[in-house]
Amino acid sequence: KAGVTQTPRYLIKTRGQQVTLSCSPISGHRSVSWYQQTPGQGLQFLFEYFSETQRNKGNFPGRFSGRQFSNSRSEMNVSTLELGDSALYLCASSSLRAGDYEQYFGPGTRLTVT
Amino acid sequence: DQQVKQNSPSLSVQEGRISILNCDYTNSMFDYFLWYKKYPAEGPTFLISISSIKDKNEDGRFTVFLNKSAKHLSLHIVPSQPGDSAVYFCAASARTGGGADGLTFGKGTHLIIQP
Numbered sequence: 001k002a003g004v005t006q007t008p009r010y011l012i013k014t015r016g017q018q019v020t021l022s023c024s025p026i027s028g029h030r031s032v033s034w035y036q037q038t039p040g041q042g043l044q045f046l047f048e049y050f051s052e053t054q055r056n057k058g059n060f061p062g063r064f065s066g067r068q069f070s071n072s073r074s075e076m077n078v079s080t081l082e083l084g085d086s087a088l089y090l091c092a093s094s095s096l097r098a099g100d101y102e103q104y105f106g107p108g109t110r111l112t113v114t
Numbered sequence: 115d116q117q118v119k120q121n122s123p124s125l126s127v128q129e130g131r132i133s134i135l136n137c138d139y140t141n142s143m144f145d146y147f148l149w150y151k152k153y154p155a156e157g158p159t160f161l162i163s164i165s166s167i168k169d170k171n172e173d174g175r176f177t178v179f180l181n182k183s184a185k186h187l188s189l190h191i192v193p194s195q196p197g198d199s200a201v202y203f204c205a206a207s208a209r210t211g212g213g214a215d216g217l218t219f220g221k222g223t224h225l226i227i228q229p
Contacts, residue, residue: 033216043205
C-alpha cells in the first residue's frame with residue numbers, strides 16, 4: 001500500500017507571496033491532518049479535514065487555510081508569506097476505523113521564505 | 115505552555131542495552147498516546163500507541179507504559195540496535211466523538227545507540 005505523498009518536496013518563496021502544498025493520503029484514509037515543524041516550536045497541529053470538512057484547527061492565523069477534495073486529497077495554502085513561515089510542513093492521514101487512530105505521516109514539504 | 119514534555123533532549127545507550135525514553139503530559143483530557151520515530155528530512159514514522167484504558171502495550175522490541183496518575187509515559191526499546199538512532203517524539207490526543215484530533219507533540223529526544 002502506498003504511503004502518504006506530498007508535493008512539492010522543496011519550495012522557495014519570497015515574503016508576501018502565497019503557496020499551495022498538496023497531500024495525497026494512504027488509500028482508504030479519509031482523515032488528513034497538517035502540521036508545521038520548526039526548530040523553535042517543534043511539531044504543531046494546523047488543521048484536520050474529514051470528508052471535505054475542517055473538523056479541528058490549531059492555533060495558527062487565518063493566513064493558513066486548507067481544503068479536502070472528494071477523493072480525500074488535501075491542499076494547504078499559506079497567503080502573504082512571512083519569514084517565520086519557513087518550516088517543514090507535514091501531512092498525516094488516518095483511517096479512523098474502529099480503534100485505529102494512528103496518524104501516518106508523509107515526507108513533508110520544506111518551505112523556505114526569503 | 116507545553117502540554118507534552120520530553121525533558122531529555124538526548125540519550126545515549128549502548129547497543130544491546132535497554133533504551134528508556136520518557137514523556138510527561140499535563141492535559142487530563144488526553145486519552146490516547148503515540149510514539150513516533152523521525153530521521154532527518156523524513157516524516158515521523160509511527161511506532162506504537164496506547165489508549166488510556168491500558169497501562170502497557172507491547173510490539174516486538176517496543177513497549178510503552180502509561181501511568182495515568184502520574185501523567186507519565188515511557189517507551190522501552192529492548193535490545194537497542196544501531197538503526198534505532200533517531201529522534202523520538204511522544205504525542206498525545208484528546209479524542210472526541212471518535213475523531214482524530216490534532217496530535218500534541220513533545221519536543222523530541224535524540225536517541226544515540228553506541229556500538
